[in-house]
Amino acid sequence: MTRKHTISLILIWLTSINMFAEKGDTIPGKMKHFFGIDLKPAYTIPSKEFFRGDNMAGSPIKANLSGHIKYGFKFGKESHLGRMYPNTIQGIGIGYNTFYNRNEMGNPLAVYVFQTSRIATLTQNLSFDYEWNFGASFGWKKFDAEKNPYNTIVGSKANAYINLGFLLNWQITPEMAIRIGAGLSHYSNGNTSYPNFGVNTLDGRIGLLWSPQDNRKSSISSHKGDNISPKYRFKPYINYDLILYGSTKKKGIIWEDGSGTLIPGVFAVAGLNFTPMYNFSKFFRAGLSLDAQYDESANITDHVANTDTPTDDVKFYRPQFIEQFSVGLSARAEIVMPIFSINLGVGKNFICRGADTNSFYQTFVLKTSITKKMFLHVGYQLYKFKNPNNLMLGIGYRFNAAKYM
Numbered sequence: 001m002t003r004k005h006t007i008s009l010i011l012i013w014l015t016s017i018n019m020f021a022e023k024g025d026t027i028p029g030k031m032k033h034f035f036g037i038d039l040k041p042a043y044t045i046p047s048k049e050f051f052r053g054d055n056m057a058g059s060p061i062k063a064n065l066s067g068h069i070k071y072g073f074k075f076g077k078e079s080h081l082g083r084m085y086p087n088t089i090q091g092i093g094i095g096y097n098t099f100y101n102r103n104e105m106g107n108p109l110a111v112y113v114f115q116t117s118r119i120a121t122l123t124q125n126l127s128f129d130y131e132w133n134f135g136a137s138f139g140w141k142k143f144d145a146e147k148n149p150y151n152t153i154v155g156s157k158a159n160a161y162i163n164l165g166f167l168l169n170w171q172i173t174p175e176m177a178i179r180i181g182a183g184l185s186h187y188s189n190g191n192t193s194y195p196n197f198g199v200n201t202l203d204g205r206i207g208l209l210w211s212p213q214d215n216r217k218s219s220i221s222s223h224k225g226d227n228i229s230p231k232y233r234f235k236p237y238i239n240y241d242l243i244l245y246g247s248t249k250k251k252g253i254i255w256e257d258g259s260g261t262l263i264p265g266v267f268a269v270a271g272l273n274f275t276p277m278y279n280f281s282k283f284f285r286a287g288l289s290l291d292a293q294y295d296e297s298a299n300i301t302d303h304v305a306n307t308d309t310p311t312d313d314v315k316f317y318r319p320q321f322i323e324q325f326s327v328g329l330s331a332r333a334e335i336v337m338p339i340f341s342i343n344l345g346v347g348k349n350f351i352c353r354g355a356d357t358n359s360f361y362q363t364f365v366l367k368t369s370i371t372k373k374m375f376l377h378v379g380y381q382l383y384k385f386k387n388p389n390n391l392m393l394g395i396g397y398r399f400n401a402a403k404y405m
Contacts, residue, residue, distance in 0.1 A: 030076025034089055034211045038068040042185065042203035044099065048153055055150040061101050064201045068095040070114060081338050084234075084282055087118040088337055093133065095161075104151050106141035108187070110161045113368075115340050118169070125171040129179070132342070133163040134366050134378070137187055143195055155250075156193035160380075160391075162186045165205060179207045190380055190391035191249040194262050198388075234282045239401055243273040243377050245394025251297040253304075253314065261314055267297035269390045275332055279402070286333045291347060291361075293381075295390065298324040299354035319354070327351035328361060341367045343379075359383045365392065373401045 042064040046052045053060045072091025075082035095110040112135025120128045138158050143151050167181025183205065188198040248266040271294070277287035298319070305315040330347025345363040352358045365379030379392035 030078055030082075032074040032076065032211055034070075034072040034074070034091065034209055036068075036070040036072065036093075036179075036207055036209040038070070038095075038179070038205050038207035040066045040068065040095075040183075040203040040205045042066065042201040045200040045202060047200060048197055050150055050153055055101070055104055056148075057101055057104065061099055061105065064097060064099050064203070066095045066097040066110075066203075068093050068207075070094075072114070072116075075338060085117070085338050087127075088115065089117070090115040090337075090339055093135075095133075097137070102141075104141055104148055105154070106139045106157075108137040108139045108159070110137040111135050112161055112163075113340070115337055117337065119166075122168075127169045129167050129169045129181075131163075131165045131167065131181075131183070133161065133185075135161050137161040140187075142193070152195050153197045153199060154187075154189075155195045156189040159187045159189045159199075163203075165203070167205065169209075175211055175213050177209045179205070179209055181205050188380075188388065190247070191388050192247070192266075192391065194250045194252055196250075196388060234279075236281075237279050237400065237402065238287075239277055239279065239285070240399040241273070241275040241277065241396050242399070243275070243394055243396040244271075245273075245377055245379070245392040246270045247391035247393050249295075249297060249390045251300065253301045263297075263300070263314065263316075267295070267300075269296065270294050271392060271394075273396075277332065277334060279336075283336055284334070285336060286331075289330045289332045289345060289347070291328045291330055291345075292326070293328075294325050295357070296324060298326075298356040300324075302354060322352075323354045323357070325351075326357040330361070330363065334367075339369050343367060356383075360385070361389070363392070367396065373398045 044051055044061055044064050046060065046062070051061045055061065070091055070093035072089040074089050075085070077083065077086060091114060093112050093114050095112070097108045097110065099105040112133040114131060114133045116129055116131035118127045118129050122128060136158055140154050140157050140159060141148055141151065142154050142156055163183055163185040165181050165183025167179050170178045172178055183203050185201045185203060186198060189196050247269045249269055251263045251267055253261050253263060272292045273289050275287060275289035277285040279285040300316050300319060303317040303319050305317055326349040328347045328349035330345040332343055332345045334341050334343040343363070343365040346360065348360050349357050360383070362382040362385055363379055365377060368376040368378070370376060375396045375398065377392065377394040377396045381389045381392055383389050
């Protein structure tokens with residue numbers, strides 16, 4: 001993931017949020033605005049020897065600390081989206097990280113979109129909430145054979161950033177809430193550069209969320225889902241998503257003696273999904289997806305031309321099209337909220353040839369609404385539940401979209 005592409009994606013995200021917010025809240029001046037700060041001390045999961053002390057500093061990299069500032073908004077309670085999702089806040093955030101090893105890890109700066117909402121009401125002023133972040137991080141110190149040889153974890157200066165957290169939201173005044181919880185963060189470049197083992201942290205958090213109030217009787221968590229007007233009552237229906245996506249990726253090869261070689265250049269990936277989904281409620285839909293993908297790097301390691309010895313100048317014959325093209329069927333589940341929805345999938349290719357495509361695959365996707373029927377599609381595909389495969393950056397069109405959205 002290059003910095004140029006990442007910045008472009010963030011700008012498109014922000015533009016989409018603004019466009020949808022303007023259309024979604026048809027009552028001028030009724031959106032509620034929020035400002036937040038978070039402090040997150042975290043434990044860095046030691047997935048490789050580098051984190052356990054095999055580094056230039058000669059000491060384990062266990063701790064991480066990040067500080068975050070955020071702006072968010074909630075649709076006005078008189079608007080239909082405000083009635084449908086009365087406790088949901090979405091917006092943008094910036095987070096500054098330190099791993100206490102600047103020379104080898106850097107101090108990454110994360111820029112992201114976020115969404116938070118209530119899971120359960122515990123008392124009048126206390127609720128159990130979730131929050132997710134999805135964006136990019138900049139300022140990593142990447143692997144360099146001469147200057148940073150021990151860091152075989154991070155292969156790019158810019159990496160995707162994902163966080164999922166659960167927290168207690170305590171409303172101490174109508175304007176102010178204290179938020180305490182825990183979460184998990186993941187940083188990765190989606191195989192656009194090597195190495196790409198990823199960085200994972202388990203974090204605690206404490207934060208404040210402030211909203212200036214026009215009405216002193218209102219609060220951050222003021223109106224409840226039971227207040228939905230009868231004209232906005234949900235009726236189950238089926239929608240059909242058609243998605244086109246693409247990306248580029250790197251590819252490595254492991255020789256029989258255990259040594260590895262990074263194949264020069266980048267490889268293209270392109271795909272198409274057709275996904276009918278049944279909407280069970282305003283929050284959840286599920287269905288099956290027909291997934292076709294062409295991966296220019298698939299099974300290329302089975303066609304090495306100069307097999308006499310491992311070499312950095314490795315050559316390949318081009319595989320047949322059927323070895324790099326696959327069609328699969330996946331089960332999909334999607335959490336639906338204003339502007340954003342999170343789609344998870346597990347599938348198996350049934351038209352394929354070769355070890356790289358004859359496999360189960362998993363997808364994690366964030367959809368960002370541009371209009372009622374069009375959305376941005378930003379996703380990540382894994383093989384065999386553990387092997388990163390490729391990014392999925394594209395656009396989608398929804399047939400039979402809900403009339404109330």
